[in-house]
Amino acid sequence: MLTYSFAGIGPEPLYIHLYKCIKNDILDSILLPGTKLPSKRSFAKNLGISNITVENAYAQLQAEGFIYSIPKKGFYVTELPEDIIKRKEEQGRQDKRQAGYSSYEEESCEIDLVSNMTPPDNFPFSIWAKLMREVISEKSSELMKKSPWGGIMELRSAISLHLKQFRNMEVEPGQIITGAGTEYLYTLIIQLLGHDKVYAVENPGYKKVAQIYKSNNVACEYIPVDNSGIIIEELEKHGADVAHISPSHHYPAGTVTPVSRRYEILAWASKDKGRYIIEDDYDSEFRLSGRPVPTLQSIDIMEKVIYINTFTKSLAPTIRISYMVLPEKLLEKFCRQLSFYSCTVSNFEQYTLARFIKDGYFEKHINRMRNYYRNVRDSLMKEIKKSPLAGISEISEEGSGLHFLLKINTEIPDSEYIEICRKNHINVSCLSQYYNEESSGKNDGRDKQHIIIMNYSGIRLEDVGKTVMLLCKSLNLPYMV
Amino acid sequence: MLTYSFAGIGPEPLYIHLYKCIKNDILDSILLPGTKLPSKRSFAKNLGISNITVENAYAQLQAEGFIYSIPKKGFYVTELPEDIIKRKEEQGRQDKRQAGYSSYEEESCEIDLVSNMTPPDNFPFSIWAKLMREVISEKSSELMKKSPWGGIMELRSAISLHLKQFRNMEVEPGQIITGAGTEYLYTLIIQLLGHDKVYAVENPGYKKVAQIYKSNNVACEYIPVDNSGIIIEELEKHGADVAHISPSHHYPAGTVTPVSRRYEILAWASKDKGRYIIEDDYDSEFRLSGRPVPTLQSIDIMEKVIYINTFTKSLAPTIRISYMVLPEKLLEKFCRQLSFYSCTVSNFEQYTLARFIKDGYFEKHINRMRNYYRNVRDSLMKEIKKSPLAGISEISEEGSGLHFLLKINTEIPDSEYIEICRKNHINVSCLSQYYNEESSGKNDGRDKQHIIIMNYSGIRLEDVGKTVMLLCKSLNLPYMV
Numbered sequence: 001m002l003t004y005s006f007a008g009i010g011p012e013p014l015y016i017h018l019y020k021c022i023k024n025d026i027l028d029s030i031l032l033p034g035t036k037l038p039s040k041r042s043f044a045k046n047l048g049i050s051n052i053t054v055e056n057a058y059a060q061l062q063a064e065g066f067i068y069s070i071p072k073k074g075f076y077v078t079e080l081p082e083d084i085i086k087r088k089e090e091q092g093r094q095d096k097r098q099a100g101y102s103s104y105e106e107e108s109c110e111i112d113l114v115s116n117m118t119p120p121d122n123f124p125f126s127i128w129a130k131l132m133r134e135v136i137s138e139k140s141s142e143l144m145k146k147s148p149w150g151g152i153m154e155l156r157s158a159i160s161l162h163l164k165q166f167r168n169m170e171v172e173p174g175q176i177i178t179g180a181g182t183e184y185l186y187t188l189i190i191q192l193l194g195h196d197k198v199y200a201v202e203n204p205g206y207k208k209v210a211q212i213y214k215s216n217n218v219a220c221e222y223i224p225v226d227n228s229g230i231i232i233e234e235l236e237k238h239g240a241d242v243a244h245i246s247p248s249h250h251y252p253a254g255t256v257t258p259v260s261r262r263y264e265i266l267a268w269a270s271k272d273k274g275r276y277i278i279e280d281d282y283d284s285e286f287r288l289s290g291r292p293v294p295t296l297q298s299i300d301i302m303e304k305v306i307y308i309n310t311f312t313k314s315l316a317p318t319i320r321i322s323y324m325v326l327p328e329k330l331l332e333k334f335c336r337q338l339s340f341y342s343c344t345v346s347n348f349e350q351y352t353l354a355r356f357i358k359d360g361y362f363e364k365h366i367n368r369m370r371n372y373y374r375n376v377r378d379s380l381m382k383e384i385k386k387s388p389l390a391g392i393s394e395i396s397e398e399g400s401g402l403h404f405l406l407k408i409n410t411e412i413p414d415s416e417y418i419e420i421c422r423k424n425h426i427n428v429s430c431l432s433q434y435y436n437e438e439s440s441g442k443n444d445g446r447d448k449q450h451i452i453i454m455n456y457s458g459i460r461l462e463d464v465g466k467t468v469m470l471l472c473k474s475l476n477l478p479y480m481v
Numbered sequence: 482m483l484t485y486s487f488a489g490i491g492p493e494p495l496y497i498h499l500y501k502c503i504k505n506d507i508l509d510s511i512l513l514p515g516t517k518l519p520s521k522r523s524f525a526k527n528l529g530i531s532n533i534t535v536e537n538a539y540a541q542l543q544a545e546g547f548i549y550s551i552p553k554k555g556f557y558v559t560e561l562p563e564d565i566i567k568r569k570e571e572q573g574r575q576d577k578r579q580a581g582y583s584s585y586e587e588e589s590c591e592i593d594l595v596s597n598m599t600p601p602d603n604f605p606f607s608i609w610a611k612l613m614r615e616v617i618s619e620k621s622s623e624l625m626k627k628s629p630w631g632g633i634m635e636l637r638s639a640i641s642l643h644l645k646q647f648r649n650m651e652v653e654p655g656q657i658i659t660g661a662g663t664e665y666l667y668t669l670i671i672q673l674l675g676h677d678k679v680y681a682v683e684n685p686g687y688k689k690v691a692q693i694y695k696s697n698n699v700a701c702e703y704i705p706v707d708n709s710g711i712i713i714e715e716l717e718k719h720g721a722d723v724a725h726i727s728p729s730h731h732y733p734a735g736t737v738t739p740v741s742r743r744y745e746i747l748a749w750a751s752k753d754k755g756r757y758i759i760e761d762d763y764d765s766e767f768r769l770s771g772r773p774v775p776t777l778q779s780i781d782i783m784e785k786v787i788y789i790n791t792f793t794k795s796l797a798p799t800i801r802i803s804y805m806v807l808p809e810k811l812l813e814k815f816c817r818q819l820s821f822y823s824c825t826v827s828n829f830e831q832y833t834l835a836r837f838i839k840d841g842y843f844e845k846h847i848n849r850m851r852n853y854y855r856n857v858r859d860s861l862m863k864e865i866k867k868s869p870l871a872g873i874s875e876i877s878e879e880g881s882g883l884h885f886l887l888k889i890n891t892e893i894p895d896s897e898y899i900e901i902c903r904k905n906h907i908n909v910s911c912l913s914q915y916y917n918e919e920s921s922g923k924n925d926g927r928d929k930q931h932i933i934i935m936n937y938s939g940i941r942l943e944d945v946g947k948t949v950m951l952l953c954k955s956l957n958l959p960y961m962v
Contacts, residue, residue, distance in 0.1 A: 001637075003634050045655050045656070045809060046653060046654065046655025048655075120622070120625035125625060132613070132829075133617065140610070141601070145798070146798035153483070172523045172526055173527065174528070180826070181823055195698035208821055212822075215819065216672065217672075217676035217698065316625050317625075317626065317823075318627065318827070318828040319827075320661075320824075320825060320828075332529060335529040341664055341693075342793075342801070343801075344661035344662055344801060345661070346799070348613075348829070348830065349827050349829065349830075
């Protein structure tokens with residue numbers, strides 16, 4: 001059945017959004033003439049919206065001649081004159097993105113500075129497909145065997161090698177546990193460390209992390225971060241047991257925790273038996289400048305650090321493989337208590353990814369993407385400096401990951417600016433949104449207004465000019481690229 | 482790195498087991514001459530055993546000439562005379578199974594009546610591989626898009642069709658949520674229904690289900706079952722909110738819950754807003770005789786039933802795709818509260834499985850497997866009747882799933898019999914093991930001695946005679962096939 005996303009559609013009525021999605025799919029020949037549309041009831045159920053919304057959308061489409069109804073049978077797509085389809089086709093990709101086709105959920109706008117997704121066309125699909133074919137023909141018997149709970153050894157060995165090469169980490173393959181996404185691994189960690197622990201997340205920080213702790217019914221505290229990362233005194237003050245942090249690349253503030261603070265965090269953890277650190281290191285492969293800082297895992301001799309990373313962000317959203325590295329004592333505990341869980345990752349993709357890493361394709365991909373992202377970033381900064389934004393804005397934190405901060409001198413509140421942007425088909429987020437509102441203190445979101453998170457990982461090089469133009473337009477600054 | 486399973490090895494010292502595993506892999510040419518063995522330390526770490534164990538195993542192998550050491554470098558596989566390798570090869574598959582290679586973990590014996598795994602060679606791999614290749618070449622752009630949180634619609638539509646055909650269930654594709662294994666789905670259900678609920682599991686029953694509830698820190702009660710399934714009064718008595726049951730095919734008792742009890746269970750659930758039923762329907766495709774009983778889901782009009790099933794058991798352990806069907810109100814709640822979780826199933830396997838079902842291969846596979854299993858079962862019963870077991874045993878519950886019960890008139894306690902069997906290279910389990918020991922009452926495991934669970938789903942037709950021979954041998958009954 002058709003599925004559309006209703007995420008981030010702004011103030012537009014739901015039925016208008018649905019109407020536009022279907023209309024676009026008809027014009028794009030995704031829905032072909034004669035196709036039966038889903039029944040109102042089942043469509044509404046599927047999309048999680050009311051029957052009335054679907055009815056209104058269908059009525060609008062029917063009124064405009066895009067669909068017709070056959071009594072007691074349902075609604076069907078009309079055969080449109082060819083020139084309408086053609087004209088539409090020439091507009092190409094952008095309209096399709098506008099249609100908000102949910103398979104790539106955050107794409108319901110022209111320019112997306114929010115979603116942290118590598119554009120799919122940057123993924124070396126033909127190589128991946130080649131390796132898949134090899135795995136099918138060479139590994140037929142292995143493919144039919146159950147994966148060990150931690151994942152197949154070939155992949156874990158390949159990851160171990162990768163960690164050595166990229167992060168200078170000495171990790172035994174047996175310490176690596178793979179899982180279908182970091183979200184799943186977080187829930188395993190909760191079961192491993194205990195439901196009675198107090199989990200600390202960064203404030204500001206990724207909301208999803210806190211959401212997962214709360215959804216799993218464990219105490220979750222928001223800990224303020226300063227320019228060096230999480231604040232130790234606040235960890236103590238909040239009675240935290242487990243600190244979930246991203247020292248290599250804080251999102252969204254962009255800070256890299258310096259070595260001195262890293263030692264302080266390790267010292268904090270070593271003060272109590274039940275204290276642990278979850279080092280979330282996603283995207284660290286894409287650090288564009290500066291010297292890489294050693295991971296906490298690599299300087300931890302007290303077995304306090306669980307290192308976690310994913311291929312979903314560095315490769316493609318379709319590859320649902322993440323992993324964690326457990327220190328020996330926790331590995332033993334995991335083995336005793338949680339190895340009854342089957343491995344959640346597809347065997348087949350484990351073998352394919354193992355080859356992809358071992359044969360050097362992953363390294364090539366990362367190098368290629370770093371160049372690509374560097375170009376996007378440089379071009380974006382250059383464009384900003386050429387634009388009217390130059391006089392009223394300031395760029396910071398450009399070195400860590402795939403975003404930088406753009407502080408704008410304006411009176412418009414963030415929420416309002418975001419709305420205006422949305423209407424102009426550009427999806428932006430601001431630093432203030434990443435603060436937990438319930439927790440107060442000096443790092444309150446109210447002090448952090450007017451800072452746009454320039455998350456450029458989803459921006460195509462050819463869209464850089466447009467991006468800056470739309471940011472200007474939303475501030476009422478005329479600018480033509 | 483090498484990985485071996487230490488599950489179910491019996492009283493054999495760990496180092497002897499490890500020694501045998503490595504020796505077998507050398508004789509099977511899995512470990513080739515010149516291969517460097519893992520360092521003792523890392524191998525021990527990886528296997529979760531002590532360094533001393535590995536050292537002893539290596540010493541034994543070295544003493545027998547299978548490996549040699551190079552000082553300060555490590556241990557290497559010796560080049561063996563060809564005739565030793567050849568002789569070994571002729572013995573074929575069974576020795577390999579004996580070696581306990583962990584990729585197929587439960588196979589550390591010749592005959593396995595415990596693991597509930599379809600033998601991998603029954604899976605139509607060439608068709609699966611063909612469909613995989615088709616998906617790679619036809620779906621390249623879809624494969625690079627993120628799957629919607631519930632799974633791709635093509636698969637959910639295919640599952641909906643399958644449920645209609647096989648279980649006469651009317652389910653909208655949008656109600657189906659896919660996940661990487663039922664274990665993962667259970668944890669989602671806990672988050673959906675609440676950590677404050679009391680979850681009830683069947684006693685006797687699958688221990689893993691209770692293990693997952695406990696590991697997720699929710700109250701879990703063991704509810705006795707009688708000949709019709711779970712006992713309603715006991716559900717009430719234990720203050721259960723959520724009943725996790727398998728009415729179509731209780732494991733291991735084999736009972737099928739009749740319609741009358743099904744209505745009673747639904748009535749129980751409808752008495753309180755917070756009550757729900759998790760209907761675990763795995764293996765129902767393989768019901769061999771009798772009329773299929775309608776699922777609880779299909780007769781539930783109060784939106785109380787979460788139906789759950791998996792392809793891991795019906796297809797192959799490598800396919801980590803399970804699904805649940807949510808009633809509309811719970812679907813809405815899921816959508817609101819839990820749709821932030823990404824889908825855990827590989828996109829690629831979703832598309833492949835969708836085709837496999839849609840093109841009719843799944844149906845063919847099930848029909849073929851039913852015939853196959855019927856043959857195994859009939860042949861097993863025939864063999865039992867021919868053997869000395871005939872006079873001292875009784876067969877029951879042969880109609881429901883892929884196992885039947887064999888009650889034996891013996892004085893040997895179950896634990897002892899299981900041990901003897903293990904030494905005779907046959908892995909069996911008894912009904913008494915599936916009772917929770919902590920919970921007491923009339924259904925206590927002590928009353929249920931001497932009932933073997935004849936789980937024949939992992940038995941090859943050609944091994945039926947040997948199976949019965951080994952069962953006899955373990956009872957000191959001489960029998961030659």
